[in-house]
Amino acid sequence: MDAFPDMIVTMDSLVDQSNKTQFHWILTGTNTGGGGTGNKVKISGFEEWIINGGGRIQESIGTFDSEEYDRQLNIDIVE
Numbered sequence: 870m871d872a873f874p875d876m877i878v879t880m881d882s883l884v885d886q887s888n889k890t891q892f893h894w895i896l897t898g899t900n901t902g903g904g905g906t907g908n909k910v911k912i913s914g915f916e917e918w919i920i921n922g923g924g925r926i927q928e929s930i931g932t933f934d935s936e937e938y939d940r941q942l943n944i945d946i947v948e
Contacts, residue, residue: 872905873898881913892916896933900942910941 870876876898884891893915900906914933921927 872900872902873910874902875899888920890918890920892918906942906944908942910938912938912941 873896876896878894878896881893881895882891884893893913895911895913897909897911899909912933914931916929916931918926919928
């Protein structure tokens with residue numbers, strides 16, 4: 870969060886699947902924190918939540934396109 874002081878995360882959608890829920894999000898911000906590139910980014914991803922019997926989040930697994938994130942920051946990708 871320090872890297873994007875103006876970060877905004879918005880909900881794109883919420884998808885229910887039996888014992889899982891996917892929270893789809895869009896992150897926008899400018900990379901101006903501590904040694905940042907100054908580049909703006911807009912990426913999407915989702916958190917997949919496993920819901921327990923009490924209706925609480927038991928596990929959360931997040932995913933996003935890291936190559937697209939690096940491209941928008943102009944970070945060289947080492948292979």
